[in-house]
Amino acid sequence: MQSTLASVWHPIGGVSISDLGREKYLFHFYYEVDVERVMKNGPWNFNSHLLILHRWKTGEDPLTVQLHWxxxxxxxxxxxxxxxxxxxxxxxxxxxxxxxxxxxxxxxxxxxxxxxxxxxxxxxxxxxxxxxxx
Known part of the structure; x- marks a missing residue:
């Protein structure tokens, strides 16, 4: 997944992806411009599945974030x-x-x-x- 999305998104500083389980992943970008471009140019899919992206905020638990929008x-x-x-x-x-x-x-x-x-x-x-x- 990481190499495929990195080749599509072309992040300046790269992206690392952590599997959190329960079909949730944490994407870590190293530059703000990369985050903004990915969030604004979506929606994105991987293997014909819609990626529901949420901009993580400090203090949020990534496993309990509601991904409905x-x-x-x-x-x-x-x-x-x-x-x-x-x-x-x-x-x-x-x-x-x-x-x-x-x-x-x-x-x-x-x-x-x-x-x-x-x-x-x-x-x-x-x-x-x-x-x-x-």
Missing amino acids: VDFWLLIHDLPLGFMADTVAYQLGNFIGEFIEYDTVATQLGYKCIMRIWVRVDVRKPLKRKKRAA
Whole structure:
């Protein structure tokens, strides 16, 4: 696992992986920039299994951390031009899961019917595929 993920992530300082048992692993990065890049560019998978990553905080027990949330970049298609706004992105993100960020670059590049939002999704719940206008 370590060599495969290291070849995908290309961490500047490397990564070490400890098997904690019960299908949990502790990833140790040596540079903050590596952690940020891996967390922001996910989600990741290994052997067709979703890796649910959590940024460990001092004092937390890695074995008891609840791993139910994954951050996804989502594309929202076929939005009318008048709906390409921060408030709409926020509402759609919170409908799907928990809104994190709205990518305005996609709109500026001319992809006017597509909105890209970063959303935290609870993997225990089914995905929401459609939202109808009220």
